[in-house]
Amino acid sequence: MSDNNPRPFTIKIFVPEGDPDGLRIVGRSNWTGTGVVFNRTNYKQAAARPEFSQTGVYILVGTSEESALPTIYVGEGDPVSERLKSHYANKDFWDWAVFFVTGDGSLNKAHVKYLESRLLELAGAAKQCHLDNAKGSSRPNLSEADQADVESFLLDMLSIFPLLGLGIFEKTETKKQPRDLLYIEAKGVQGRGYEDAKGFVVLKGSHSAQNETNSLHPHMSNLRKDLIDQGVLVLDGDHYVFTQDRTFQSPSAAAGVVIGGSTNGRFMWRRKDGTTLKQIQQAAAAEVTPDE
Numbered sequence: 518m519s520d521n522n523p524r525p526f527t528i529k530i531f532v533p534e535g536d537p538d539g540l541r542i543v544g545r546s547n548w549t550g551t552g553v554v555f556n557r558t559n560y561k562q563a564a565a566r567p568e569f570s571q572t573g574v575y576i577l578v579g580t581s582e583e584s585a586l587p588t589i590y591v592g593e594g595d596p597v598s599e600r601l602k603s604h605y606a607n608k609d610f611w612d613w614a615v616f617f618v619t620g621d622g623s624l625n626k627a628h629v630k631y632l633e634s635r636l637l638e639l640a641g642a643a644k645q646c647h648l649d650n651a652k653g654s655s656r657p658n659l660s661e662a663d664q665a666d667v668e669s670f671l672l673d674m675l676s677i678f679p680l681l682g683l684g685i686f687e688k689t690e691t692k693k694q695p696r697d698l699l700y701i702e703a704k705g706v707q708g709r710g711y712e713d714a715k716g717f718v719v720l721k722g723s724h725s726a727q728n729e730t731n732s733l734h735p736h737m738s739n740l741r742k743d744l745i746d747q748g749v750l751v752l753d754g755d756h757y758v759f760t761q762d763r764t765f766q767s768p769s770a771a772a773g774v775v776i777g778g779s780t781n782g783r784f785m786w787r788r789k790d791g792t793t794l795k796q797i798q799q800a801a802a803a804e805v806t807p808d809e
Contacts, residue, residue, distance in 0.1 A: 528680055534562065542566075543615075543681070548673050549623060554615045554681060560605050564598065568618045572625060573597045574632040575616035577604060577649070578683065585740035586747075587685065590649040591636045593629035610649060615681060617674055624670075627657045631667050632674075636686060639675075644747040644761070645685040679715075689718055689762040699786040699794055701775050706756050708775040710786065712794070716764045717771040717782065725750050725757040726777035737773045744774065768794055 527546040534540055540562045543552035555563035563569060575597055577590040588610050594600035597616050604611070617632075618624060634656040640646055641653075659667065675686055695711035695718075702708075706724035710717055729738055744750040750757040765771040768782030776785070783795040 526676065528677065540566075542568075543677055545673050545677060549619045549621050550617055550670060550673055551620055552615055552617050552674075552677060552681075554613070556613045557605070557611060560601075563614075564602070568616070569598045569601070570596045571618035571622060572629055573616045573618035574629045574636065575601060575614060576636070576683070577608065577611035577614045579610035579612050579649075581610075583739065584647060584743055585736055586646050586743045587683075588647040588649050589640065589685065591633055591640065591654075592650075593626075593633040595626040595629065608649075615683070619670075627659060628663070628667050628670075630654065630657045631659055631664070632671060635668075635671055639686040639688070643686055643688040644749050647743075684715065689715075689764045691718065691720060691762050697788070697797065699788060701772060701785050701787075703776050703785070704778075706775060708772075710768075710771055712768070713764065716766050717768045717786075719759055719763050719765065719771050719775065721759050721762050723759045723775065725759065725775050727752070727756050728777055730778035732779040733773060733777060734779060737770065737779070740770070741774055741777070 529544045529546075531542040531544075532539070533542060539556065540559045541554040543554060544550070551568055553563055553566060553568050572595040574591070574593045577592075579588045581588065590604070590608065590611065592600055592604075597618070601614070601616065604614075634654040637648065637650060637654050640648060678684060678686060691711075697711060699710055699712075700708065701710075704726050706726050708719055708723040708725075710719040710723065712718075725741070725744075729741065741750070744763070745757070749760055749763055751760050765774065768786050769780060770782070772780050772782035772785040783798065784793050786794040788797070
């Protein structure tokens with residue numbers, strides 16, 4: 518899910534305790550919502566905030582050595598305080614969390630239940646995390662007006678998540694031909710991709726080597742296993758095939774998953790004429806003229 522007509526906006530982050538790694542209060546221009554971001558170690562400070570006693574939706578986030586993808590839990594509370602208190606005591610996997618409420622108290626139980634359901638739906642489709650939720654969430658029936666309002670609130674939340682390092686709710690979908698399509702042909706596999714503002718996108722239908730080399734970093738090996746477990750990579754004969762577009766943090770990460778070995782993606786990804794991504798970037802840099 519994405520806004521087809523993105524507009525400039527301002528994000529405000531208030532650090533009430535003066536520690537940028539601690540508690541943060543996040544808002545967006547012309548928005549009634551408020552996000553509260555906190556590490557598990559800051560739980561008591563978050564619990565002391567007035568937002569803690571409001572109705573809202575929350576996400577718990579954790580990592581593990583066995584996976585390159587984060588584990589998340591999506592929930593809602595009316596208010597969020599009791600649910601987060603329970604998770605602080607009983608759920609061990611999470612390291613940090615964020616919850617969203619409104620300054621005017623306009624979110625009710627049905628609204629946050631709807632948000633919970635939509636977030637689970639989006640995370641499941643994007644396949645960029647492990648869901649700790651044992652089951653999905655049924656979506657309540659809202660009036661047409663309420664649904665429009667809640668979907669608008671959701672869009673604003675989704676615009677904030679990537680700034681928190683949580684870009685896991687948006688499925689990569691290439692809707693038009695990339696301006697500069699790049700290719701890899703190595704080890705009997707073929708990949709197609711392009712650079713994007715969010716990273717490097719490998720296109721649906723690209724191949725991934727079945728076997729890995731000893732040079733592949735354990736993190737990258739875990740990522741390949743994650744993609745197989747998520748159904749993003751499906752075995753087809755002697756290689757895997759991407760079942761959907763996938764964004765990687767770098768060209769090298771994308772290339773490493775495709776060929777099953779460590780490599781410099783800026784040399785591996787090439788145009789049809791053989792021009793490397795490195796050469797494309799060098800040419801682009803030479804065209805930039807500093808302001809006089």
